[in-house]
Amino acid sequence: MKRMKYVTAMYISLSESLGIYTLDQLYELLTNKQHSMPISRHRASIMQSRIFFFCAIFAVLVPVWSLIDLLFLPGELWRELLLIRVISATAFALLAWQARKEPDLKRARLLLAGMLAVTPLFYLISDHWLQAYELTGTEQVVAELYALLPFVMIAGLTLFPLTLRELLSFAAPMLAVVVLSSIPQTHNEIPQAVSTIWLFTLILGVAMFASLNQLRYMLSQVNRASYDVLTGLLTRRAGIEMLDLQYRLTTMSETHLSILYLDLDHFKSVNDIYGHDAGDVVLKAAAQQLCATVRKGDSVIRWGGEEFIVILPTATPDEANDVISRIMSAGLGLRPDGKQVTASIGIAEIQADDAHDWKTLVELADHRMYTAKIQGRARSMGINDSQLLWPDFPAAGIEKNYTMDPAPLGAES
Structure with a gap:
């Protein structure tokens, strides 16, 4: 019983030290x-920058050594080691270039x-050659330094943000x-072998803790930094990275890419009449409905x-309209007075609009969203002025029947 309590206490302490609570x-x-995606991209960026740093250094130090x-060392042995040093330095230089x-x-993983x-x-080959010579004194000391190479590399894993699965897969060959x-x-060599393996395992444990x-x-x-605290959606900063990534992937594959620009109708009146807490509830509900309605693989940005903004990879204008129809049918929640939350939506598509960058897509969708507001709100405005109306809302007179704010319509969104 005491042992179980001790193990549990150790697990809790380790979890808290790693910031694990769920x-x-x-x-x-x-x-x-x-x-x-933002986490994977950020992790890849960190890993490749550090790989470049280490490989660039090794590409210089390996031949200099x-x-x-x-x-x-004996001249003949030196020539053999020089050959493999040149090959290793070349490999490090190529890795640095790819990084x-x-x-x-x-x-980054490769x-x-x-x-x-x-x-x-390098260590296995050099050790094979070193064993072929009878080395003494200083020669033996220099030769022993080669045995430290696997330990140096396993210690280097502390500088990479790796998952446990990744770290073990990288460490297993070096352990072998x-x-x-x-x-x-x-x-007589058994104690030395045990101590060597034990030291490597100890360094691996430290590397594992530091990396995790x-x-x-x-x-x-x-x-x-990537997720909005209120809605849980991607922030604008993370959304820009996603837009840039999806645009480049689309141009390389020559496929479709659509985006939706949504602006909740008459949202200002909710904040003015019911307060910002009520407005936060409306925003959170609308965000949840958007995430539940869009396709798997789509991204929703506040x-x-x-x-x-909703990013729809591979979606044609017709497929974007299908997504909008689902959003309109599912709804975006209710206002504090029980009425539906609606939105004005602008659509843009990379090929139909001949967009040369993602900023052009956003500007076109924003312009069409604004046009949808001018023409009565609660609708979408697509390519060639195609429209979809929110269910149960007339094509005109929406402002008169729906607005709760006596201020002019131009004063709110």
Whole structure:
């Protein structure tokens, strides 16, 4: 019983040190399956920048170290080691060059795997050559330094925000290399082999804790910056990154991309009459309805105030209208007086509008949303002035029957 309490206390202490308070937070550290696009992009950017830094340094230091080999090791051995040093330096230089490309999580993982693979392979080959020579004194000391290479690389994992699954997959080959190279040939070598493997495991544990702690901190910071506190939607800043990414993906694949620009009708009257708390309730309900209605893979952004943008990857104008029809049928919640929340919606599509950047798409959708407001609100305005009306709302006279604010219509959205 006491042992269970002790284990439970240790688990709670470890969880709190990593900032884990829910099962979802724990799952985020185990695998990246629930990581959002902003998190994946930010993590890829960090990983590639650090891979570039390390590979650039190793590309210089690895061949420079041959000067030490030249001073202390036999000439024939030095030439053999120089060859593999040149090959390793070339590999590091290529990895550094690839790390300068656009951040991508898959690319970042492959580059990290490549960086971690070069050093163990270098160690295995160099150790094979070193064993072929009878080294003594200073020569033996220099040779022993090669055995530290796997430890250096496993310690380097502390600088990368990795999930537990990723970290173990990267560490497993290096652990195998250490175990393989530590297999005792005689009974007297067993203590040395055990201590080597134990030291590697200890460093791996420290690297695991540091990497997960870094990932947990990064997740909390990115979530705080990327998601609106009130609605839980993407913030404008994160939304801009998403728009830029989706636009580039669309232009590369030559597919469709539609966006919706929504502005809640007469929202100012809710704040003026019922207060901002009531307005927050309306905004939150509208956001939840949008997320529940759009397609899987679509992104909803709180663009500002009561304005929202919905990104519809691969959606043609007709498919965008289908999404709008679902939004209108499902509704966006109720105002404090029990009436429906409606929105004026503008549509833009990359091919139909011949948009040359995502900013043009947003400007076109914004303009059409404004046109929808002028023509009576509670409707969408699409390409070629096509319209969809909110159910149960007439085509005209909406302002007269619906507005609660005696101020002129131009004074509110």
